[in-house]
Amino acid sequence: MIRWMAAGAALIVVLGVLAAYAALSFGLVPANADARPSAFERWAARTSLDATIAREAGSAINPLPLTDENLDAGIRLYASNCMVCHAASDGNSSNIASGLYQHPPRFAKFSAPDDPDSEIYWKIAHGIRLTGMPAFGGSLNDTQIWQLTMFLKNMDKLPPGPDALWKKQPSVASAKSKQPKPGMPSNPDSI
Numbered sequence: 538m539i540r541w542m543a544a545g546a547a548l549i550v551v552l553g554v555l556a557a558y559a560a561l562s563f564g565l566v567p568a569n570a571d572a573r574p575s576a577f578e579r580w581a582a583r584t585s586l587d588a589t590i591a592r593e594a595g596s597a598i599n600p601l602p603l604t605d606e607n608l609d610a611g612i613r614l615y616a617s618n619c620m621v622c623h624a625a626s627d628g629n630s631s632n633i634a635s636g637l638y639q640h641p642p643r644f645a646k647f648s649a650p651d652d653p654d655s656e657i658y659w660k661i662a663h664g665i666r667l668t669g670m671p672a673f674g675g676s677l678n679d680t681q682i683w684q685l686t687m688f689l690k691n692m693d694k695l696p697p698g699p700d701a702l703w704k705k706q707p708s709v710a711s712a713k714s715k716q717p718k719p720g721m722p723s724n725p726d727s728i
């Protein structure tokens with residue numbers, strides 16, 4: 538009896554693997570970027586990211602002092618590495634950001650990240666798999682990643698000097714991307 542049950546379970550596993558392979562090779566699993574992620578995909582990605590961060594991010598707080606110099610450095614790093622996807626102070630999407638799957642959060646338009654320092658640091662250093670979010674740990678050093686973390690956490694309450702520098706960064710949205718295409722939502726974050 539047990540032997541039959543084991544054989545049945547093995548058969549179900551084999552059929553499941555074959556069905557998954559067939560779905561992939563017949564193109565039944567969408568590979569395009571211009572679609573909305575399914576509820577299952579969103580749930581799976583979020584659950585996996587939260588669990589990885591809970592295991593790996595630790596609880597370090599930003600070791601750098603909150604100064605105008607560090608904030609200015611964070612703004613300059615953000616302008617050259619992040620703005621094309623996460624938008625400038627006007628919050629408008631670039632063509633690259635509107636075409637990405639997942640849509641990058643536009644921090645200035647919606648909200649500055651309020652996650653713990655260690656979690657923001659982890660996301661910048663390691664990136665987020667299967668999204669457009671790159672890992673910067675190989676190209677930016679520790680101090681630079683903490684300066685970016687500091688800027689992100691303070692972007693909606695900047696002191697006057699850094700605030701002026703932030704507002705001076707040019708918009709990344711092309712004139713065309715401000716016009717909603719027919720049939721496309723004008724605000725990618727609202728879909």
Ligand code: HEC
Pocket residue numbers: 614615618619620621622623637638639640641642650657660661665668669670671673685689
């Ligand atoms: C090529 C596009 C791209 C670039 C460049 C980019 N990001 Fe991202 N980023 C994304 C996407 C897409 C997500 C959303 C991932 C998701 O849905 O989980 C994201 C998510 C994040 C998050 C998590 C936001 C949240 O609320 O969970 C942080 C923090 C972040 N990025 C910071 C940065 C910083 C800092 C830089 C520059 C050093 C940067 N990103 C550069 C595409 C990008």
